[in-house]
Amino acid sequence: MLFRLLLIICLWLGSTCGGYVEHPNFCIETEPLLLADIGQHVVIPSEKSLNCQIIATTLTSNEKASFIDTMCADHGSLTVKQDNHHYLRLRNGELSGRGSQEDICENQAKSVLAWVPYQMVLEHYARELNPKERLTYIAKATNVEREKTELCHFRHTDLVNKVVDGLFTCVVMIFGDNFYGVEDNINVLVELEPLMYQLRNITYMPWRNTTNSYKMNLGSSVLKNPGHERKPIYGSINYSFVEKLRLNVSSIYQVDETLEKLPLLLEHRGSVLELDANGIGGLQVDEKAYFGRSMDPLSEVRVQVIGQWVDQYREFSADIYEYYGHGLRRYKQALSQAKLTLVRVDNTEPVFEAPESSNLAKASLFREPSGSSHSKLMVNGSHSNFTEWEQAVDDDSAEESSGFYGWFVVTCLLVALAIILSVFAIVRSQSRRLQERQKYEVANQNAQQP
Template identity: 70%
Template sequence: MFALAKPIGCLALVLLVVTLGSAFEEHPHFCIETEPLLLSEIDRHVVMPSERDLQCHIKATTLTLKEKASLVDTLCADHGSTTVHRDNHHFLRLHNGELSGRGAQKELCANSADSVLAWVPYHTVLKNYAAELNPKERLTYIAKATNVEREKTELCHFRHTDLVNAVTDSLFTCVVMIFGDNFYGLEDNINVLVELEPLMYQLRNITYLPWRNVTNSYKMHLGDSVLRNPSGERKPIYGSLNYAFVEKIELNTTTVYRDEQHLARLPLLFEHRGSVLQLDEHGVGGLDVAEKAYFGRTMDARSEVKVQVIGQWVDQQREFGADIYEYYGHGLRRYKQPLAGARLTFVRIDNTEPVFQAPESNNLAKASLFREHKAGKLKENQTAGNFTEWENSELDEDEDEPGFYGWFVVCALLLALAVVVGLYLVIRTQSRRNKQRQMYDLANTNVPAPA
């Protein structure tokens, strides 16, 4: 790949710094599972942990649709017990694996548990989040308990003090939700209910609309190349140049975060060219692009010419529609709502063109009007060396025999000279005759008259 001009390198570096500096890093030890374990798969025997299990110190397992329906029915429906409605149980909120707050039971009932809910093992919550809670609070948290021996799983709730005080003995109890007639201990499989918060939005399934506006900008030097014609005949020669640049994307965020859409101002992921790009809070991002420019020209035999390839920066304003997805990390996303009438601008290189530089002094291309007969000699003696057109032209001038034009000029000059000499001789002869006649007439005038 050819080297790029410094301005392009600077622009690429700036965009990459902006993009990488604001890049969001997912929690390396937080994982999201979307396939909950069945009751029959929960066993007490020792399982060798996999490499992924060793990296996932915090593992959240999302609820299935059936579990959500059972959760809402247990927490929000009237089962003839006043205990459920009197108590206001809570759940924890996690953002990228970090504790971000808590929610109340009434919130789940108000939106029918529409958020992304998951289960986190009790010992994981105890180890990672208990120290961040206030020990003086008197709350209860929603959980589920699974007892393999009884082949039963039930919703239960446990005390806030048990969590912050790290109770690990038999005093710990997770009381069942309905009637409170049973409880579970730490020897059972206890999982705490958490709500996962979205990290950002993804704009997917993008459809560009006909509205478009193009603004031409300045031209940029993309790279250098050389076209060579090593053959002994004049013909078209083609070449190409690989160049790279950063395609800048500027999204008009006001066309995405509208009041009627009730969207939180989260970072945006934009699907473009088969990749998902992260845009900053201003809707700006970039993508490394490698492309190829083609060029060519008709060249004389055994000649070469240097080429500079330039490209013109253009701003392309587009209007598009898309589907908004909530992204929760580690590949988990959920459809949120459609988007229409959003606008963005692509700043990219377009209209590449070659600029052919003047050939070197030893590669001057001379008019080949009187050199056609020389091509045969060049083809026959190709091993003699790399002849340039300038050298070939000099050889033509030295070796060509004089033609008809030269003989015609010589003959014309000789004929003119003969005419001039002839005229000179005729005039000279006539002049001598006139002189002799004058002398004869003068002699006759001196004779005396007869007596």
């Protein structure tokens, strides 16, 4: 009941809930059911099978070949030649119509055929059929004891009247005198219809045209140069936008008129994007813009990153796959010269503002330990493992060390000068004393002469 309510709401809202919702109680199996599996009386159901009220198992290639040989070849059987048996068509687990034996023979069973157990068909689809019709439906019957599986057909009235006892018979196609009962594991033939097309393996052709639109502000940041040298400073900024896609639906459906008007899934940027009936969709895109400039010492500058909206018109080729739901898809055909318009942000560029005196880097009271004094990248006004205080302290210590060395040199020079002056004074004093002594000795010598 909840699923039906959500489905009705989504159909009423249209594109708000998407083009379709996969039936949660309908499952598609691609593995055939073997006789050994049917004969097992104790089967441990998996978590997936517990949630599946309707299970469709696709036919293998051998089953299709045997089916065509039995239903479409002339075996001289009046049952096969005169009667036109039918099968049910399912789309997303819902009954969408019926097909005939002639349809399968004309397309050589190229459609996706599957088997659904009779009890499931009886429970979910019998009430939607007209009880007054006189038709027969194609099925297969498996008898484990005889280890045999044969194509058969049963009456429309048995289905709508919910016959599940000994009155039910599934008559063998070629030998009409042989029949099976419900206890022999009856599976009804159905055809699965695609929900939408997937455009995969896309190859873009060269650019056709580009139209520029208005510019927008993608974000702002700050670049800082805390060093004492002029150097280039780099940064980056993250920004996001919704990239819009407009697929020219006529370039797909008008080229091949055999394609049904189904919704489209487009493989774009590594994901599968759902488009509406007009071929319009959107995708959240996260990008990063890089910028940088040469900056003066101890300066900072604010920067704004702007981008320009552009419409890019492109042609592409792709492979068309039919998508049946629950992960089942099948190759349909190749596509060429399809047209797509991408509306995205391009041509990003930074706009730097002139630095102000109040924007000069100043010392901070916080310091983080770091062994390197090289410039760090400043992004979005923040810094990592670096503070202006660290640079200031390092610079001050460098200045202190250089000042101490200067004073040391001056002191050494003054001491050397003092020593020289002292030596000079002592030498001069000794020289004067020596001169006076020589004068005294000369005077004495002159006085002793006769």
